[in-house]
Amino acid sequence: MSTPFAQLSRPAQVARLRASAQAALQAYPLEVRRLRLLNHGFNTTFRVDTTSGERYALRLNVNSRRSPAQLAAEVAWLAALARDTDLQLPVPQPRRDGALLGEVWNEALGHALPATLFSWLPGRDLGEQATPRQLREVGRAAALLHRHAQGFTLPAGAALQSLRDPLMGMGDHLRPGPLLPEDALAVVQAVRTQVDAVLARLYAAQAPRPLHADLHLWNVKWHRGRLSVFDFDDSGLGLPVQDLTISAYYLRPKAELEAALLDGYAAVAPCPM
Structure with a gap:
């Protein structure tokens, strides 16, 4: 019997999520050069560097209680804000099928995780x-x-x-x-x-x-x-x-x-x- 996800070490959790991140990125029209962990906490976010030099942030909703409807509202508002204002925001990126949201299976957790790719925001907190x-x-x-x-x-x-x-x-x-x-x-x-x-x-x-x-x-x-x-x-x-x-x-x-x-x-x- 495999070890429950919550009992895995942090590196082991990240390794299993990295595999899901790599699978999620196959739905986007880009070639990944490097995938680097940014944050592993309530959710898990990876920095994505492409072969063309572009950068993105991929978020996996690991612990979020957000429903599909709430996630859809979040990305819809962000897309509208990017279109209508001069605010610098993480802009949701469309998949090959045009959707701004996706899901990817994670074997260790035993269920699918919402996966969203955002534009990269440079700078420091x-x-x-x-x-x-x-x-x-x-x-x-x-x-x-x-x-x-x-x-x-x-x-x-x-x-x-x-x-x-x-x-x-x-x-x-x-x-x-x-x-x-x-x-x-x-x-x-x-x-x-x-x-x-x-x-x-x-x-x-x-x-x-x-x-x-x-x-x-x-x-x-x-x-x-x-x-x-x-x-x-x-x-x-x-x-x-x-x-x-x-x-x-x-x-x-x-x-x-x-x-x-x-x-x-x-x-x-x-x-x-």
Whole structure:
């Protein structure tokens, strides 16, 4: 009996996924010169170098909970953003059959994995070294995403999860215990009740639209003075203020970066409430 995938070593997992990546790339009109691991975590991404000198990123959705309809919505929005805006994004690449999505069997996991090929984004993640100038560009990008999403209609067969739930569908697993006594849990529950009430008011007044929903400093790159935005794997239907709130969460306590984010947004559109 073969070893379950989760019990394999990291190199062994990557080796088995590499075989699937090589199989997935056969569906694209390109010749692969080199396949190099970029990230092996929640999903697994390989850098693809072709014999013609082009570069791409191939994502295998190993652990993602995304449904086929949600994946279809993600790539449809990315394709529309690439067509309609000046944002630098990972553009989904068509297979030989014209589809932007594919699947590839993985023997170790015993099921097919969604496989998507994206255009290459040069540069480095902003991360801890981000400057106020760069955060203004992140704010501008968020505003452009939200403005485009307001007029974007998902194609037939595509759908995004709702972000109306304060826990975004993750479920409430908090229970009283040594690290969370009853009085502390009561505070958490009271805050959640307040957040739910605010969201109910906002959703009653505004129509939800596609959001990136994970716009932090490790999901944006900087190259030669230009910003690019990637990792739309958590995108969902929500309100612009939720996107900005998620971004601001990762910036605190650096108030100057949060202020720069909002300044950049306000240069394109009024800050949401």
